[in-house]
Amino acid sequence: MIRVAELIERKRDGSALAPEEIRELVLGYGRDEIPDYQLAAFCMAVFFRGLSREETLALTEAFVHSGSTIDLRAELGRTVVDKHSTGGVGDKTSIVVGPLVAACGVPFGKMSGRGLGHTGGTLDKLESIPGFRVELSKQEFVDQIREAGLAIIGQSPDLVPADKRLYALRDVTATVASIPLIAASIMSKKIAAGAEGIVLDVKVGDGAFMKSLADARILAESMLELGRGAGRAVVCLLTDMDQPLGWAIGNAIEVEEVRALLAGEEAPPDLFSLAIQTVGRVLALSDLDIDAEEGRRRAEQAVEDGSALAAYERWIEAQGGDPALDALPRAPVTRELTAERDGIVSGVAALGLGRVALELGAGRRTKEDTIDHAVGIRCFAKRGDLVEAGQPLAYVYARDVTAAEQALDEMKGVISIGDESPPPRPIVLETLE
Numbered sequence: 001m002i003r004v005a006e007l008i009e010r011k012r013d014g015s016a017l018a019p020e021e022i023r024e025l026v027l028g029y030g031r032d033e034i035p036d037y038q039l040a041a042f043c044m045a046v047f048f049r050g051l052s053r054e055e056t057l058a059l060t061e062a063f064v065h066s067g068s069t070i071d072l073r074a075e076l077g078r079t080v081v082d083k084h085s086t087g088g089v090g091d092k093t094s095i096v097v098g099p100l101v102a103a104c105g106v107p108f109g110k111m112s113g114r115g116l117g118h119t120g121g122t123l124d125k126l127e128s129i130p131g132f133r134v135e136l137s138k139q140e141f142v143d144q145i146r147e148a149g150l151a152i153i154g155q156s157p158d159l160v161p162a163d164k165r166l167y168a169l170r171d172v173t174a175t176v177a178s179i180p181l182i183a184a185s186i187m188s189k190k191i192a193a194g195a196e197g198i199v200l201d202v203k204v205g206d207g208a209f210m211k212s213l214a215d216a217r218i219l220a221e222s223m224l225e226l227g228r229g230a231g232r233a234v235v236c237l238l239t240d241m242d243q244p245l246g247w248a249i250g251n252a253i254e255v256e257e258v259r260a261l262l263a264g265e266e267a268p269p270d271l272f273s274l275a276i277q278t279v280g281r282v283l284a285l286s287d288l289d290i291d292a293e294e295g296r297r298r299a300e301q302a303v304e305d306g307s308a309l310a311a312y313e314r315w316i317e318a319q320g321g322d323p324a325l326d327a328l329p330r331a332p333v334t335r336e337l338t339a340e341r342d343g344i345v346s347g348v349a350a351l352g353l354g355r356v357a358l359e360l361g362a363g364r365r366t367k368e369d370t371i372d373h374a375v376g377i378r379c380f381a382k383r384g385d386l387v388e389a390g391q392p393l394a395y396v397y398a399r400d401v402t403a404a405e406q407a408l409d410e411m412k413g414v415i416s417i418g419d420e421s422p423p424p425r426p427i428v429l430e431t432l433e
Contacts, residue, residue, distance in 0.1 A: 002021060002024045002025065002028065004025065004028075004034055004038045004042075005038070007021055007025060007042070008038065008041045008042050008045055011042065011045040011046060011049055012045040012048075012049065013049075014049050016052050016054070016055060017055055017058075019054060019055070019057075019058035019061075020058075022055060022058040022059050022062055023058060023061070023062045023065075025039075025042065025062075026059065026062035026063065026066060026162050026166075027062060027065070027066060027162070029162060029165070029166070030066045030161060030162040030165065036169055039166065039169055040169055040173045040175075043166070043169065043170055043173060043175040043178070043181065044173065044175055046175070046178055046180060046181060047174075047175045047177070047178045047181075050178075050179075050180055051180035051181075053222075053225055055180070056180045056183060056184055056222060056225075056226065057225070057226060057229045059180070059181075059184040060183075060184040060187050060188045060191070060226050060229075060230070061188075061230075062162065063160045063162050063163040063166075063184060063185070063188035063192075064160060064188050064191050064192045064230075066160060066161055066162030066163070067156075067158045067159050067160050067161045067162070067192065068138070068156075068158045068159060068192075069159075069191075069192045069193075069194065070138060070141070070142070070159075070192065070193055070194035071194055072107075072109060072142065072145070072193075072194035072195065072196075073194070073196060075142045075146075075194075076107060076142070076145065076146055078107055078287055079106075079107075079196045079197055079285070079286050079287045080107045080108070080109045080145060080194060080195050080196065080197075081101060081106055081107070081108055081109075081195055081196070081197040081198070081199075081282045081283075081285055081286055082108070082109060082110050082190055082193065082195030082197070082198050082199075083097050083098075083108075083110065083198070083199045083200075083201065083278060083282055084110075084186060084190060084198065084199075084200050084201065085200075085201040085202075085203065086182075086186075086200075086201065086202050086203050086208065086209055086210065086219075087121070087203065087208070087209065088203040088205075088207045088208050088241040088244075088245060088350065089207040089241065089244040089245065089249055089350040089351065089353060089354040089357075090244035090245040090246045090247075090248060090249045090254065090271075090350075091203070091241075091245050092122075092125060092245075092246065092248070092254040092255070092257065092258050092271070093201065093245070093271070093274055093275055093278060094110060094112065094122050094152065095122065095125060095126065095152075095254075095255065095258045096258050096261055096262065096271065096275040097275055097278050097279055097282065098110065098150045098152055098315065099150060099262055099308050099309075099311040099312035099315060100262070100275065100276075100279045100299045100302055100303070100308050100311070101150070101279055101282050101283065102148070102149035102150040102311040102314075102315065103302035103307040103308045103310070103311040104279070104283055104288075104295070104298045104299065104302055105149075105288070106149075106282070106283060106286040106287070106288065107145045107146070107149055107150070108145070108149065108150045108151075108282075109141065109145045109150075109151055109193065109194065109195060110151070110152045110153075110193070110195075111152075111153055111154065111155050111156070111159065111189060111193045112152050112153070112154065112155075113154070113155065114154075122152065123152075123154055124251055124371050124373070125251045125252075125254050125255055126152065126255070126319075126321075127251075127373065128251040128252035128255055128328060128329060128373035128374075129252075129255060129316060129321040129322060129323070129327065129328065130321065130322045130327050130328075131320045131321045131322055132316065132319050132320055132321030133319045133320040133321075134152075134153055134154040134319075135153065135154055136151065136153045136319070138156060141153055141156075144318050144319070147318070148314050148315050148318040149311065149314075149315075150311065150314075150315045150318075151315070151318075151319070152315075153319075155189065159189065159192050159193065160188045160189055160192050163184070163185050163188050163189065166181075166185075167185055177209070179215070179218055179219050179222055180222065182209075182219060183219060183222040183223045183226055184226070186200075186223060187223050187226040187227060187230070190227075190232070191226075191227075191230045191232065195232070196231075196232055196233060196285075197232070197233045197234075197282065197285025197286055198227060198232055198233070198234045198235075198285070199234075199235050199236075199237065199278055199281045199282050199285070200220065200223055200224075200234065200235070200236040200237070201236075201237050201239055201274075201278065202216045202219055202220050202236060202237070202238050202239070203216075203239055203240075203241035204216045204238050204239065204240065204241060204242075204429060205240055205241040205242035205243075205350065206241065206242045206243075206349055206350045206351050207241040207242070207243075207244065207349075207350025207351045207353075207354055208241035208350075213238060213429060213430070216238045217238065217430070217432070220236035220238060220432050221236075221432065223236060224236055224432060224433070233285045234433070235281045235284075235285065235431065235432070235433040236431070236432040236433070237277070237278065237281065237428050237430075237431055237432075238428070238429045238430040238431075238432070239274060239427055239428050239429060240270075240425055240426070240427050240428075240429055241350055242347075242350060242383075242425065243347070243348040243349075243350050243382060243383055244348065244350050244353055244354075244379060245268075245270060245271055245274065245427075246267075246268040246270065246271035247268045247271075247378050247379060247380055248376060248377075248378050249353055249354065249357045249362065249376050249377045249378075249379065250357060250360075250362045250373075250374075250375060250376015250377065250397065251362060251371060251373040251374075251376065252328040252329050252330070252373045252374055252376075253376045253378060253397060254376070255328060256325060256328055257271070258312075259309070259312065259323070259325060261275070261303070262303060262308040262309045262311075262312050263309045264303050264304060264306070264308075264309075270382070270427045273427050273428075274427045274428065275299070276296050276299045276300060277292075277296060277427075277428055279295060279296065279298075279299035280292040280293065280294075280295035280296035280299060281295065281431075282295070283295030283298060283299070329373050329374040330374055330397070331372075331374040331375045331376075331397035331398055331399060332398075332399065332400075333397070333398045333399065333400060333401055333403070333404045334395055334396065334397055334398075334404070335395070335396045335398070335404040335405065335407070335408055336392050336394075336395055336396075337392070337393050337394040337395070337396065337408055337411055337412075337415075338389075338390050338391060338392055338393060339387045339388065339389055339390065339391045339393055339417060340389060340412075340417070341389050341417060342387065342388050342389050343386075343387060343417040343418055343419055344384065344385065344386055344387070344417065344418055344419065344420065344421050344422075345381045345382060345383055345384060345385040345387060345415065345416070345417055346383065346416045346417065346418035346420070346422050347383060347415075347416040347422065348379065348381055348382065348383060348414065348415050348416075349414045349415075349416075352410075352411075352413070352414035353377060353379055353411070353414055355410075356377060356396075356407050356410050356411055356414070357375075357376055357377055359403070359406070359407065359410070360372070360375040360376065360377070360396070360397075360398055360399075360403055360407055361375045361399060361403075362375050362376045362377075372399060374397065374399075375397050375398055375399055375403075376397050377394055377395070377396055377397070377407070377411075378394060378395045378397070379393065379394040379415070380392065380393060380394065381393040381394065381415050383422050383425070384421050384422060384424070387417060393415055394411060394415070396408055396411070
């Protein structure tokens with residue numbers, strides 16, 4: 001039996017731990033042999049002292065081996081691909097990317113999560129679709145990928161359970177913001193779920209966890225190393241989150257935006273660009289033997305020929321949902337925010353709009369909160385847009401008039417209008433591979 005207090009002391013003082021010590025620490029915690037207070041102390045030591053490459057890999061492997069794993073190559077005989085985002089305001093990219101990848105003939109399997117903060121996570125958005133099942137058994141997950149080409153589900157209880165338990169502990173001990181712990185948490189789930197090709201989307205900016213490119217690079221490089229160590233093909237995109245992604249911020253209204261994009265209807269240029277570039281990278285990691293540029297062309301063709309929408313509807317129906325647009329819940333009250341002056345949009349604060357969406361009920365402050373799938377915001381203002389006084393900038397969708405009026409009042413300082421165009425900023429800031 002390891003001496004946990006001694007390991008905590010060594011890490012507190014900046015010493016490296018052996019891989020087998022980290023493994024025993026994690027697995028012992030998973031077996032209830034080590035109390036929460038000692039793991040909390042360990043997390044705080046890691047928060048201040050960090051982990052080496054070898055320690056982070058050992059932690060990731062321990063998370064993976066704390067539960068069961070899925071060998072999708074053995075089950076399907078093909079490379080299955082996945083995509084993960086660190087999250088941001090209006091980020092519905094996975095729900096776009098999955099059907100596009102499947103429409104291009106590549107199986108896509110993803111285990112996703114719920115949101116804690118301004119808006120719901122991928123699962124919360126999908127649960128705004130009546131009847132949609134996010135809980136599938138391991139065999140149902142595999143069978144659906146085989147038959148429908150696509151599945152996005154919640155984390156299985158026996159998949160990296162040590163990470164799930166440790167994350168809950170980090171959440172209440174102010175140790176979430178540790179890059180080694182973030183990297184190990186993300187990559188352990190990707191590795192255990194069986195995908196061999198993984199594209200990681202690390203958000204950067206006001207509405208993201210990583211506020212600077214420098215911090216985003218450190219996280220991206222750590223996850224790339226973990227992927228290589230596990231024999232996975234990984235590409236990491238650093239993407240802009242200084243303003244919301246797309247127009248919709250909420251749950252049902254984001255699903256509506258996704259469906260419109262896949263149907264080839266009017267769509268936000270930033271969301272379309274990010275989705276197409278991500279799919280290009282994902283397809284380049286598949287068995288198709290194509291590069292990212294050819295992958296982008298195939299993704300665009302899937303939208304144009306209707307196969308992307310068909311893949312979306314097939315997937316939603318396979319998981320019990322109703323893909324019809326009129327099946328989505330709608331908020332009873334709508335209000336409009338207009339520009340107070342002529343000018344140029346100099347900024348749209350992603351975090352500010354995210355907080356307004358949270359107040360409307362589109363997100364949750366604690367894990368026990370219930371999300372209102374119908375409420376949210378559509379913000380059409382983007383950096384650099386020319387606007388005129390009285391022009392609609394955003395719409396608020398609320399449960400009652402009071403909430404709608406309060407949201408409008410809070411949004412007045414979130415969209416900035418000036419006289420000069422801000423410098424251009426692409427949606428994909430950097431690519432690491």
